[in-house]
Amino acid sequence: MYCNQCEQTAKGTGCTTAGVCGKNNELADIEDVLIYALCGLAFFARESRRLGKLDQDIDRFVMKAVFSTLTNVNFDPDRFAVLIGRTVELREELKAQVAAAGGKVDFCHPAASFQPADTVAGLAAQGAALQFIPTLDNDENIRSLKQTLLYGLKGIAAYADHAAILGQEDPAIGGFMYEALTALLMQGLTIEQCVPVAMKAGAINLRAMELLDAGNTGTYGHPVPTAVPLGHRKNKCILVTGHDLRDLDLLLQQTKGKGIDIYTHGEMLPTHGYPELKKYPHFYGHYGTAWQNQHKEFPYFPGPVLFTTNCIQKPREDYQDRIFTTGLVGWPGVKHIDGKDFSPVIEKALAMDGWQENVDRGTVLVGFARNAVLGVADKVIEAVKNKQIRHFFLVGGCDGAKPGRDYFTRFVEQVPADCVVLTLACGKFRFFDKQLGDIGGIPRLLDVGQCNDAYSAVQIALALAAAFGCGVNELPLSMIISWYEQKAAAILLSLLSLGIKDIRLGPTLPAFISPAVLAFLVATFNIKPIAATPEEDLKAILG
Numbered sequence: 001m002y003c004n005q006c007e008q009t010a011k012g013t014g015c016t017t018a019g020v021c022g023k024n025n026e027l028a029d030i031e032d033v034l035i036y037a038l039c040g041l042a043f044f045a046r047e048s049r050r051l052g053k054l055d056q057d058i059d060r061f062v063m064k065a066v067f068s069t070l071t072n073v074n075f076d077p078d079r080f081a082v083l084i085g086r087t088v089e090l091r092e093e094l095k096a097q098v099a100a101a102g103g104k105v106d107f108c109h110p111a112a113s114f115q116p117a118d119t120v121a122g123l124a125a126q127g128a129a130l131q132f133i134p135t136l137d138n139d140e141n142i143r144s145l146k147q148t149l150l151y152g153l154k155g156i157a158a159y160a161d162h163a164a165i166l167g168q169e170d171p172a173i174g175g176f177m178y179e180a181l182t183a184l185l186m187q188g189l190t191i192e193q194c195v196p197v198a199m200k201a202g203a204i205n206l207r208a209m210e211l212l213d214a215g216n217t218g219t220y221g222h223p224v225p226t227a228v229p230l231g232h233r234k235n236k237c238i239l240v241t242g243h244d245l246r247d248l249d250l251l252l253q254q255t256k257g258k259g260i261d262i263y264t265h266g267e268m269l270p271t272h273g274y275p276e277l278k279k280y281p282h283f284y285g286h287y288g289t290a291w292q293n294q295h296k297e298f299p300y301f302p303g304p305v306l307f308t309t310n311c312i313q314k315p316r317e318d319y320q321d322r323i324f325t326t327g328l329v330g331w332p333g334v335k336h337i338d339g340k341d342f343s344p345v346i347e348k349a350l351a352m353d354g355w356q357e358n359v360d361r362g363t364v365l366v367g368f369a370r371n372a373v374l375g376v377a378d379k380v381i382e383a384v385k386n387k388q389i390r391h392f393f394l395v396g397g398c399d400g401a402k403p404g405r406d407y408f409t410r411f412v413e414q415v416p417a418d419c420v421v422l423t424l425a426c427g428k429f430r431f432f433d434k435q436l437g438d439i440g441g442i443p444r445l446l447d448v449g450q451c452n453d454a455y456s457a458v459q460i461a462l463a464l465a466a467a468f469g470c471g472v473n474e475l476p477l478s479m480i481i482s483w484y485e486q487k488a489a490a491i492l493l494s495l496l497s498l499g500i501k502d503i504r505l506g507p508t509l510p511a512f513i514s515p516a517v518l519a520f521l522v523a524t525f526n527i528k529p530i531a532a533t534p535e536e537d538l539k540a541i542l543g
Contacts, residue, residue: 001014001015001016001017001018001024001025001029001032001078001128001135002014002016002021002028002131002133003015003023003028003133004133004147004442004511004512005020005022005071005140005147005150005151005154005485005486005526006071006292006400006484006485006486007398007400007402007483007484007485007507007508007509007510008020008021008400008401008402008484012222012508012513013112013511013513015028021071021072022075022501025073025128026120026121027075027077027080027124027128027252027436028127029123029124029125029126029130030077030080030081030084030123030127031069031071031080032125032126032127032130032132032133033067033080033084033123033126033130034065034069034080034083034084034087035066035069035132035150035181035184036086036114036130036132037088037091037111037114038062038065038066038087038089038181038271039111039181039182039184040087040088040091040109040112040114041058041062041087041088041090041091041179041181042062042177042178042179042182043093043107043109043111043112043182044091044094044098044105044107044112045058045062045178046175046178046179047098047103047104048094048101048103049175049178049456050096050103051098051102051103052175053097053099054102054171055094056169056171056174058090058094058170058174059173059174059177060164060175060468061086061087061171061347062157062177062181063157063160063161063164063173063174063177064157064161064175064328065083065087066153066158066305066349067154067157067161067328068080068156068328069091069154069222069487070154070155070158070310070485070486070487071484071486072310072311072485073309073310073311073328073329073331074328074330074457075311075330075331075332076330076331076332077120077123077124077332078120078332079330079519080123081116081120081123082119082251084116084123085116087531088114088115088116088336091112093425096362099146099157100123109185122146122246124376124543130246133147136184136542137187137189137486140189140514140516141191141516141517142191142194142517143196143512143514144150144512144514145191145194145195145517146183146194147512148182148198148493148510148513148517149180149182149184149194149197149198149201150258150487150513151486151489151490151512152178152198152201152202152205152239152486152489152493153177153180153181153201153490154486154487155205155486155487155488155489155490155491155507156173156176156177156204156490158253158285158440158486158487158490159205159208159209159211159212159321159452159471159487159490160173160208160211160212160229160308162215162243162244162309163208163211163212163214163374164181164213164214165246166212166215166216166218166219166245166246167215168211168212168214168215168216168218168492169211170207170208170211172207173204173208173211174202174206174208175215175370176200176201177196180197180201182446183197183370191516191517191520195394195520198493199493199496199497199505200370201490201493201497201499202203202490202492202494202495202496202497202498203446203494204492204542205490205491205493205494206455206458206494206497206498207462208270209279209452209453209454209455209491209494210455212452213452213453213455213456214273214454216245217277217371219245219246219249219367219483220245220249220274220275220276220373221274221275221276222275222371223270223273223274223367223368223369223371223372223449224273224275224366224367224372225273225365225366225367226272226273226278226365226366226507227363227364227365227373227489228264228269228285228286228363228364228365228376229285229286229360229362229363230273230285230286230361230362230363230433231285231358231359231360231361231362232261232284232285232287232289232355232358232359232365233261233284233285233336233355233358233359234354234355234356234358235259235260235261235284235354235355236258236259236260236261236293236303236348236349236352236354237261237262237263237301237302237303237355238251238255238260238261238262238263238303238304238305238306238345238346239263239264239265239287239288239301239303239304239305240262240264240265240268240305240306240307240308241264241265241266241267241268241288241305241306241307241308241310242266242267242268242306242309242310242311242327242329242394243267243268243306243308243309243310243451243452244308244326245271245274245277245310245448246266246326247277247281247308247309247326247340247457248264248271248304248308249276249277250342250379251306251342252280252282252283254278254341254342254343255282255342255346255349256280256282258346258350259350259442260282260303260346260349260350260354261282261283261284261355262282262283262284262333263284263285263287263301264285264286264287265286265287265288265305266288266426267425267426267450267451268286268308268367269286269364269366269432270329270366270367270424270447270448270449270450270453272285272286272366272367273295273366273367273369273449283386286364287301289303291396293453293485298345299310299512302351302352302353302354302355302512303322303348303354303358304322304323304349304352304494305322305323305324306324306325306337306342306345306350306491307323307325307326307327307329307355308325308326308327308329309325309327309328310329311325311329311331313426319369320334321335321393321397322348322352324337324342324345324348325337325517325529326340326342328410330433332471339492361475362433364433364447365431365443365447366447366449368422368443368446368447368448368449369448369449369456370448370456370457370459370460370463371463373446373448373460374459374460374463377463377464377467379441380433380442380464381454381464381467381468382440382477383440383442384468387441387491388418389418389419389439389442389543390416390419390476390477390542391416391418391419391420391476391477391478391541392419392420392421392422392475392476392477392478393411393415393419393420393421393422393477393478393479393480394413394421394422394423394424394457394477394478394479394480395408395411395421395422395423395427395428395431396414396424396425396427396428396451396454396457396481397423397424397425397427397451397481397482397484397491397497398422398425398426398427398481398482398483398484398487398488398489399425399426399427399429399430399452399482399484400482400484402507402508402535403507404506404507404508405427405507407506407507407530407533407534408427408430408480408506409431410534411480411534411537412431412434412445413429413431413434414534414535414538415436415444416442416502416536416538416542417437417439418439419444419542420439420442420443420444420445420446421444421445421446422438422446422448422457422460423445423446423447423448423451424447424449424451424453424454424456424457425451425453425454425488426451427482428447431445432447433444435537451487451488451491452487454491454494454495456499458494458495459514461475461477468519472498472499472500473499473500473501473502478499478502478504478541479495479503479504480504480530480537481500481503481504481505481506481508482505482507483505483506483507483510485518489510492505496521496525496527496532499525500525501525501526501528501530502527502528503525503527504528504529504531504537505527505529505530506529507530507531508529511530
């Protein structure tokens with residue numbers, strides 16, 4: 001195996017014997033086979049599109065398949081084997097259709113005719129022989145840009161799949177996915193050829209997040225400021241983690257009137273602000289804070305845990321029987337909900353003790369997406385003009401277990417009292433319960449939402465820039481971004497595609513960025529690593 005797609009990759013360079021995420025050699029190599037097979041399918045999908053034939057079902061399949069290879073989604077090799085088999089079936093079906101229409105089918109790259117092994121062990125051996133990442137290109141800079149494109153593509157696939165679940169699709173996203181997948185296999189490319197494709201990935205991801213925003217708000221309403229309990233109350237209970245609003249909605253519907261409270265964990269926290277979700281009286285509160293404590297927290301939650309869209313390493317054997325997964329998430333030996341009937345989860349909740357007492361741990365505020373913030377834009381603008389608000393900081397992104405992430409907690413704690421912090425994604429759990437007060441009734445800590453709500457944050461910044469008659473880079477706004485996996489890579493590309501500069505990224509820079517590519521990013525966008533201490537960065541930003 002060779003994998004360096006996440007921030008926690010071994011020794012800051014790459015996992016070669018076992019994944020820090022918990023994936024072993026076999027699983028990592030099989031994931032490479034899936035991406036390779038999808039590249040082969042992409043040749044024919046592009047040709048089919050050239051002939052004017054689009055297939056929405058194939059687009060959706062490819063998105064799901066690419067999404068499944070994110071760092072923390074699927075840990076089940078058998079499910080990858082099914083995806084690989086289906087990829088080749090679709091490729092052959094498309095090939096026949098393209099041939100019948102008089103299109104090109106004689107692609108010379110081996111991926112276009114790849115035949116997968118018929119066992120998991122055989123697939124793993126094929127993946128090991130492929131050495132997919134190290135052989136993307138002999139030039140380390142081209143290889144670096146191709147990896148950036150691939151990891152950004154995985155983030156795009158995640159957001160596009162979420163959006164499609166809610167009925168929001170754009171064929172341009174599928175078209176770009178095929179363009180990107182075939183580009184990965186091209187040899188002899190130059191930096192000048194690769195950079196525009198990476199920037200296009202950022203623009204496409206922004207479109208995917210826009211669609212997801214439309215799906216979320218169109219289905220569940222625009223988030224409104226909402227106080228979410230951090231404690232618990234005496235009752236049966238289920239904990240939901242991940243990102244999928246549709247799964248949460250269905251679970252709320254199916255548990256209505258059954259005497260079960262629903263709690264959120266991780267990126268599900270912002271869902272409490274959606275009117276069509278918060279209307280359920282048994283949608284109670286949020287349990288659990290930081291990513292790295294999930295193994296410690298779940299044993300103390302006296303009900304089943306439902307993972308949607310992403311997960312952690314395989315749960316301990318002593319509580320594996322109360323873990324459930326849905327969608328693309330999977331581990332061997334863990335119960336997967338194949339449809340959307342959550343009866344097994346509900347039955348498990350009713351059989352378990354649930355909380356035996358009421359505990360008050362205070363509340364946190366969520367629901368400050370673009371509608372809520374722009375609804376008081378006049379107050380915000382006036383506060384800036386009156387020098388009540390000196391600066392805005394967007395402090396957000398992914399959380400993780402690697403040391404150094406306490407930087408973000410200390411940064412927020414030291415932000416001056418005349419500054420406002422906007423936050424989003426699971427990185428906020430380093431400081432989401434800090435009591436920072438307000439400025440003229442405007443909370444100093446504004447939770448914009450999930451990672452995909454970077455779209456909302458961008459819209460807030462664009463609206464403020466328009467109000468002040470300047471560009472986003474001229475606003476009193478600084479971005480302090482933490483990253484862990486591939487959705488963060490996609491969001492970073494989106495920000496760069498908008499020309500946003502001076503982003504501080506941490507806790508470490510991506511291992512897949514070569515020195516020359518980093519030099520380009522620094523020269524073009526003034527992107528930089530976070531400093532050794534938050535004090536240094538605050539002094540550099542505020543003077």
